[in-house]
Amino acid sequence: MTLLRSLLLRLATMAVTLFGAAVVVFFVIRVVPGNPIAMMLPPGASETDIARLSAHYGLDRSIPEQFLIWLTGVIHGDFGTSISLRQPVMPLVLGRLPATLELSIFALVIAVIIGGASALAGTLWRGTKTEAAIDVANGVGLSVPDFLWALVLILLFGVLMPIFHISGRISPSAELPFVTQFYVFESIVRLRFDLWWDLLKHMFMPALALAIPLAAIVSQLLKQSLKETMHLDYVVLARTKGYSENHVILSESLPNAVLPTLTLIGVQFTFLVGGTVIIERLFSYEGLGNMAIDAVINRDLPLIQGIVLVFALMFTLINLLVDMTYALLNPRLRHA
Amino acid sequence: MNAFLAIRNLSAILRGGSQRVLRSVDLAVEAGEVRGLVGESGAGKSMIGKAVLGILPSAVSIVEGEILLDGRNLLAMPQKERRRTIGTVAALIPQDPLTALNPSRRIGRQITDRLVDILGWTEANASARALELLDEVQIQNPQRVMASYPHELSGGMRQRVLIAAAFAANPKLIIADEPTTALDVTVQKQILKLIREMQARHGTAMLFVTHDLGVVSKVCQKLSVLYSGKVVEDRAVSEFFAEPRHAYSKALLAATPKYTDPFASLLPVDEAVIASVDAEVKAADREWRHV
Numbered sequence: 001m002t003l004l005r006s007l008l009l010r011l012a013t014m015a016v017t018l019f020g021a022a023v024v025v026f027f028v029i030r031v032v033p034g035n036p037i038a039m040m041l042p043p044g045a046s047e048t049d050i051a052r053l054s055a056h057y058g059l060d061r062s063i064p065e066q067f068l069i070w071l072t073g074v075i076h077g078d079f080g081t082s083i084s085l086r087q088p089v090m091p092l093v094l095g096r097l098p099a100t101l102e103l104s105i106f107a108l109v110i111a112v113i114i115g116g117a118s119a120l121a122g123t124l125w126r127g128t129k130t131e132a133a134i135d136v137a138n139g140v141g142l143s144v145p146d147f148l149w150a151l152v153l154i155l156l157f158g159v160l161m162p163i164f165h166i167s168g169r170i171s172p173s174a175e176l177p178f179v180t181q182f183y184v185f186e187s188i189v190r191l192r193f194d195l196w197w198d199l200l201k202h203m204f205m206p207a208l209a210l211a212i213p214l215a216a217i218v219s220q221l222l223k224q225s226l227k228e229t230m231h232l233d234y235v236v237l238a239r240t241k242g243y244s245e246n247h248v249i250l251s252e253s254l255p256n257a258v259l260p261t262l263t264l265i266g267v268q269f270t271f272l273v274g275g276t277v278i279i280e281r282l283f284s285y286e287g288l289g290n291m292a293i294d295a296v297i298n299r300d301l302p303l304i305q306g307i308v309l310v311f312a313l314m315f316t317l318i319n320l321l322v323d324m325t326y327a328l329l330n331p332r333l334r335h336a
Numbered sequence: 337m338n339a340f341l342a343i344r345n346l347s348a349i350l351r352g353g354s355q356r357v358l359r360s361v362d363l364a365v366e367a368g369e370v371r372g373l374v375g376e377s378g379a380g381k382s383m384i385g386k387a388v389l390g391i392l393p394s395a396v397s398i399v400e401g402e403i404l405l406d407g408r409n410l411l412a413m414p415q416k417e418r419r420r421t422i423g424t425v426a427a428l429i430p431q432d433p434l435t436a437l438n439p440s441r442r443i444g445r446q447i448t449d450r451l452v453d454i455l456g457w458t459e460a461n462a463s464a465r466a467l468e469l470l471d472e473v474q475i476q477n478p479q480r481v482m483a484s485y486p487h488e489l490s491g492g493m494r495q496r497v498l499i500a501a502a503f504a505a506n507p508k509l510i511i512a513d514e515p516t517t518a519l520d521v522t523v524q525k526q527i528l529k530l531i532r533e534m535q536a537r538h539g540t541a542m543l544f545v546t547h548d549l550g551v552v553s554k555v556c557q558k559l560s561v562l563y564s565g566k567v568v569e570d571r572a573v574s575e576f577f578a579e580p581r582h583a584y585s586k587a588l589l590a591a592t593p594k595y596t597d598p599f600a601s602l603l604p605v606d607e608a609v610i611a612s613v614d615a616e617v618k619a620a621d622r623e624w625r626h627v
Contacts, residue, residue, distance in 0.1 A: 232435060236391050237428060240422060240426070241423045241449065244416055329440070
C-alpha cells in the first residue's frame with residue numbers, strides 16, 4: 001500500500017519535473033536571438049514570404065499561446081514537425097535515442113568496471129605505492145573533461161595506433177539486417193558478432209572518453225567508503241573468522257560501501273548522458289546529442305523541444321532507477 | 337604445561353615510536369579454563385586479545401615474543417595461514433554488539449558463514465547448528481531471527497547472536513573483549529550469566545578482557561593484572577581476592593566500589609602506588625633492548 005503510494009508520488013513528481021523542463025526550454029529558445037525562419041529562406045526573401053512561413057509554423061502568435069498549442073499537441077502525442085528536416089519530431093527523436101542509450105550504457109559499464117576494480121585494488125593495497133598510483137590516475141581522470149579525453153583518444157587510437165574507428169556508429173559498407181535502432185543489442189540477438197564487433201570498435205572511444213571522468217569519481221568515492229569500513233567492528237570480526245582480506249573486502253565491506261557510490265553514479269550518469277552531446281559530435285556518432293547540436297544550429301524549435309523533453313525524461317527515469325536500486329540494496333530502507 | 341594459548345615475552349610498539357605498549361607479556365590460558373585480564377583503560381588488555389586474533393591496528397607492531405595457539409606460533413605464520421588457523425580454533429565475542437554485525441547481511445548467514453566457508457560444513461548442517469545455538473542463547477523464535485537483519489534486533493539480542501556465533505564453530509578458545517561494557521546494566525547481568533553457562537557447558541577456554549573485578553570474581557578461575565602493558569600479577573582468582581600480592585593489585589581491589597557503601601568506596605588508586613608501579617615499568621624498560 002505504502003509502496004504504491006510512494007510510487008504514485010514519484011510519478012507525480014516526475015510529471016512536474018518534465019513540465020518544468022518543457023516550460024524552461026520552450027521560453028528560453030524563443031527569447032534568445034536567432035530566427036528559424038531566417039535560417040530556412042534564402043537571403044533576400046520578401047517580408048510576405050517570411051510572414052507566411054511564420055504563420056505556417058505558428059510562430060506569429062504570442063509565446064504563451066504557442067506554448068499552449070504545443071502542450072496540447074504533446075498531451076495528444078504530437079510533438080510537432082521539425083522545421084529543418086520537415087518530419088514529425090517524435091519518430092526522429094526516437095530513431096536516434098537508442099544510439100545514445102547504447103553509448104551511455106556502454107560508457108557506464110566501462111566506468112563502473114574501471115572505477116570499481118581500481119577502488120578494490122586501492123583498498124586491498126592501501127597505504128602502498130599502488131594506492132598512490134591509483135590516486136594520481138584518479139586525479140588526472142577527474143581534472144581532464146570528457147571532450148579532451150576524446151581528443152587524446154582520437155590521437156592515440158585513431159591516428160598513432162589506428163585500432164579503433166574514430167567516426168560514425170557502424171562501418172558505412174556494412175549491410176544492416178536490423179529492424180530496431182538498438183544495433184548492439186540486436187546484433188547479439190541475431191548472433192551477428194561481426195557487426196557487434198564493428199559497432200564496438202566504433203563505440204569504444206566515445207564511450208571511454210565519457211567513462212574516464214566517471215570512473216575516476218567512482219574509484220575515488222568507493223575506495224574512500226571501502227577504507228572507512230575496513231576498521232569497523234564487523235569487518236574486524238570477519239577477519240577473526242578466518243577469511244582472507246580479499247573476501248573481507250568483497251563480502252563484508254563492499255555491500256555497505258557501495259550505497260553512497262550508487263547515489264553518486266546516479267547523479268553523475270545524468271552528466272555523462274549530457275556529455276554525449278559534445279562527444280557524439282566529435283566522433284560523428286549518429287545519436288540524439290549530435291541531432292541536438294544540428295537542431296540548435298538550425299534553430300529548429302520543435303526538434304529542440306522534443307530532444308530536451310526526451311533527455312529530461314531520461315534523467316528522471318535514471319533517478320527513479322537509482323532510488324529503487326538503493327532501496328533494494330539497503331535493508332534498512334526496505335520497510336520504510 | 338598444557339596451555340592452549342601461551343603468550344611468551346610479547347612486546348609491541350606503536351609504529352614509528354620506541355615506547356612499548358605491550359611489555360614482555362607472559363600469559364597462558366589452559367584448555368577449558370577462563371582467565372580474566374584486567375587493567376585500567378589504555379593498559380593494553382584489549383590489545384593482547386587483538387594480538388592473539390591477528391587484528392591489531394596497523395599502527396601497532398609486535399617486536400618480539402611468541403603467541404602459541406595449540407602449540408603453533410601464530411607470529412611465524414604467513415597472514416593467510418594465520419587467519420585460517422585462528423578462524424578454525426578461536427573466536428571473538430566483541431565489545432559492542434551494535435557495530436559488530438554487518439548491517440547488510442542476514443543474521444543467519446553471519447552465524448553460518450564461518451562454518452561453511454572455513455570449516456567446510458554443509459549449508460544444512462550449519463543452519464541446524466545456528467538454530468541450535470540461537471536456542472541455547474535463549475533467543476525466542478530463532479527461525480525468524482536467522483532471517484532478520486541486525487537493525488531489527490535489540491542490543492541485548494545482538495550480543496546473544498554474537499555469543500551464539502562465537503560458540504557455533506566449537507572453538508577451543510574464545511576471547512571475550514569486554515562483552516558487557518556496551519550494554520545497559522540490566523542486560524549486562526543476563527549476558528554475563530549466559531556467557532558463564534555457555535562456557536561451562538562447552539568447556540571452552542576463555543580469555544576474558546574486562547575492567548571489572550566483580551565480573552572476574554564471577555566468571556574467571558585465573559587472573560592477569562595489567563598495568564601499562566605489563567603483567568604485574570598472575571594468580572588464581574580465589575588467591576587473588578584473598579590476598580593480592582602486588583601493591584597495584586591491592587590498590588585496584590581497594591578502589592572497586594562496594595555495593596554496601598558505593599559512595600564511600602569510590603576511591604581513586606593511591607598516587608604513591610601509581611608512582612611505584614611506574615618506576616617498576618621504567619626499570620623494566622631500561623633492561624629491555626629491542627632489536
